[in-house]
Amino acid sequence: MIPGSFDYHRPKSVQEALALLGKLGDDSRLLAGGHSLIPAMKLRLATPGNLIDLAGIADLKGIRADGNDVVIGAMTTQHDLMASELLASKIPIMRETSAQIADPQVRYVGTLGGNVSGGDPANDMPALMLCLNASFHVSGKGGERKLAARGFYQGLYMTAMQSGDMLTAVRIPAPPAGHGYAYEKLKRKIGDFATAAAAVVLTMKGGKVESCAIGLTNVADTPLFAEEAAKILTGSVLDAATVKRAVAAAEAITSPAEDARGPAAYRTKMAGVMLTRALARAKSRAAG
Ligand SMILES: Cc1cc2nc3c(=O)[nH]c(=O)nc-3n(C[C@H](O)[C@H](O)[C@H](O)COP(=O)(O)OP(=O)(O)OC[C@H]3O[C@@H](n4cnc5c(N)ncnc54)[C@H](O)[C@@H]3O)c2cc1C
Secondary structure (H helix, E strand, O other), X not given: OOOOOOEEEOOOOHHHHHHHHHHHHHHEEEXXXXXXXXXXXXXXXXXXXXXXXXXXXXXXXXXXXXXXXXXXXXXXXXXXXXXXXXXXXXXXHHHHHHOOOOOHHHHHHOEHHXXXXXXXOOOOHHHHHHHOOOEEEEXXXXXXXXXXXXXXXXXXXXXXXXXXXXXXXXXXXXXXXOOEEEEEEXXXXXXXXXOEEEEEEEEEEOOEEEEEEEEEXXXXXXXXXXXXXXXXXXXXXXXXXXXXXXXXXXXXXXXOOOEOOEOHHHHHHHHHHHHHHHHHHHHHHOOO
């Protein structure tokens, strides 16, 4: 399929991109890696008259420490996330999750910004952002603001960003040293989106869970933050009975669509299986 015709713009700065967005309005779309947007345009699910390519804006790339936070530019690719020593040492679940996205070809071009800002619940990074309590730096008509990932995803392809907004960076507080983590993803084949996936970050003290956060991918119209399940686990030794109760609580908030990846009930169960595995692996990696 061939996309509809569009004008191509390549700003050199965030200010120039925002000015273009303001001028061209809803007939324009930001282009990052294009690995979600271009397929949608080819299927005529998106028909923007203007593409504003962010690839020429150096300020949108890179990964840096800022106190206890790691700040990642929106145009940083999934490949860059995997290659970052800073992330490997501070937030290793970022590397583990990136490595499970699609294939090297997609990861060399697809960006963190494009992955989290499209509001696609099938993408892997949004649930991880909920789990890690990330926040998004957004610039738009009203200036710059910081939006919490927990609250950002409002519906299928709907986020808290407004028309004219642009994501510039993602800020993630590094979990404490010695934390356990795991991203478990069930997919039909390499390069496929998740049938279901679970992200877990936890800390242990004296053999008990001191803190726990859980995100679920592709089992509802939005990524899910499984707060009740994490509460059930906190204070426990992650014994089988408590894990079972927490998994039931996580499954209860899912509402997956039935699609080629399986019936809804199956995908809910697979979310539970992924969560059980992620908890076991996170525990095995945690100190304390
Ligand atoms: C074969 C294939 C398999 C894939 N499998 C997976 C997978 O398993 N897991 C997964 O997570 N992803 C998967 N993807 C998606 C891939 O990771 C995409 O690259 C990614 O989701 C979107 O990033 P992008 O940089 O390509 O964004 P684009 O496609 O350029 O943009 C996506 C959307 O975000 C908007 N946008 C982009 N940047 C900004 C910004 N800075 N501010 C505001 N809005 C912005 C765009 O306007 C567009 O609406 C797959 C893609 C392909 C082609």
